[in-house]
Amino acid sequence: MPARTLFEKIWSDHHVAELEGGRHLIAVDRHVLHEVSSPQAFSGLAKAGRSVRHPELTFATSDHLVSTEEGRTDATVPGGEAMIRAMRQNAHEHRIAMFDLGDERQGIVHVIAPELAIALPGTTLACGDSHTSTVGALGTLAWGIGTSEVEHILATQCAILTKPKTMRVTFVGVAPAFVGAKDFILALIARIGTAGATGYAVEYAGEAISALGVEERMTVCNMSVEAGARMGLMVPDEKVFSYLKGRAYAPVGAAWDEAIASWRTLPSDPGAVYDADVTVDVSGLAPQVSWGTSPEQTISIEEAIPDPAGIADPIARKAAERALAYVGLKPGERLAGLAVQKVFIGSCTNSRLDDLRAAARVVAGRRVAEGVRALVVPGSGSVRAAAEREGLDRIFRDAGLEWRQAGCSMCAGLNADKVGAGERCIATSNRNFEGRQGPGSRTHLASPLLAAAAAVTGSIPDRRTLQELTT
């Protein structure tokens, strides 16, 4: 057999049929639903008189528009009630496992899928959300879909996919202080652009990835879609196996042993060929922050905002000018020192326990700066409970940060957690689009470390500030 990549192994393991036009019917091992992209799929199913083919392979939660307030109910977010109830009703009617409000297992789809071991190495997972690639960090082939495809998978337990090309992104070197997973992926997107990996499944490799913890790897895979890739995945290693062992839906006993044996065959074969290869040396990276309204508009805290006049492509130049006008910044300005009014630590990119620990270390014993509102939103009820067992909630509260209930929160601006028009927010989430965090909101994407530092200083930190805050 020719040398195969991780992607090709999982792809061929799930291949059901070839369709026309380079499309394929691919079996879906796990299908995860949420309240915003699924109601129309269930109504479509009902209208056609079809049923859910494999409810035991389907899992549901509500995360996007749920409130993150203490004592929240279905009705806390205006208009949200009908959607939360529809999710509950549809799950109940079709005997689908549902992690509902009030259940510790509730949380952001991409946070709960790995932590409950719904996602497993060597399996396929689809979800009606573009950041589904997050769980690729476990060696899962996972991709985001639209509502019609949700309906298709409910009915057939298969997805229709055009076979992507493969790209390997190798992160080499040892990361300097204050540089981590979020900086790796932001630097990659800044380099290859938001369409740089369109049409590819990306495999992240290299010693800098192996050195990351499993949760940090999820941060990298999470933002694959911001580079245009629907799928981003990594070879699962011993760290992944021990992460999964004993989790809610992980195989047990003999099944666990069989699973491990199968997972050990997943690494890409030596000599396997990729359609594209990119190498990023992390040893020269500084902490990254986005300056514009696209994740590719990112620089390090040591650089100045580029001058659009220097961009040759007229459309890209206009986009850069427009972005600067929107965020209220000028070419040549530095991001370090820029005052922020909002700090958001959360989202499927950075709301896991390791992220919260990193933020807590910075804010411990300090106070939120005057005029800043800072939210810490754990990605799931389980993350929240684990953080509370370590006393992280007290550290945040004592410092004046808000400790919230699990959900997407200020990432999407769908519930009450919004950034006001003209306000600047440093956010650990993944998108800085115009209006993403609320109409007129200005978003700067960064790591939990930088966001926490901004919470206590009131502005985007430079390297010296980071040093002072961490010693």
Add this chain to the structure above:
Amino acid sequence: MTNRQPRIEGIAAPLPRANVDTDQIIPIIHLISVTRDGMGKGLFSDWRYGPGGAEKPDFVLNRAPWRNATLLVAGANFGCGSSREHAVWALREFGIRAVIASGFASIFYDNCFKNGLAPVIIAEAATVTLQGIAERHPAEPVIVDLESGRVRAAEGFDVPFTMDPSRRRDLIEGLDEIGASLAKSEEINAFHAADRLRRPWVYSHKPS
């Protein structure tokens, strides 16, 4: 089939921007709905309307004749960002039947076909030319000929577009993708029967 749609023809609105993301096509606030209907009014709402809900007169879809546009001509990487299919529903409900661009984000691209919206890829330079033609001859129709795979417009504009023939046929005939996949039920069941033996650990969890 009776409603074959071999070509899409109508007024084309120029939208000379790259990376138009689905948060712009339909801001998330309009997603608070359990139905597909009603999305059209949310289309590009941050660009179309001011704070009080008044139309912004200079936005292309608020100007005659483009408020009746059937086609949209944009830049690269159209439909990036969120997977929300609501973006496609909103375009369709507004009356848009084809988006012409030099590239599309892949989830959006797939969502288009599932809703009879044609994502038409032409070269970057050709999008710029076509936007210019749409400005100069706003009332002249642009034609996406799905049968021949070409885009035609005033000033003799006539270029091929990239789209797999089977997908062009799907747009012409209309498709029932779920029905087609369910016709393969035997293959799906055979896959699962074999897979349960091959990878029992995938199915070993207790439901719920």
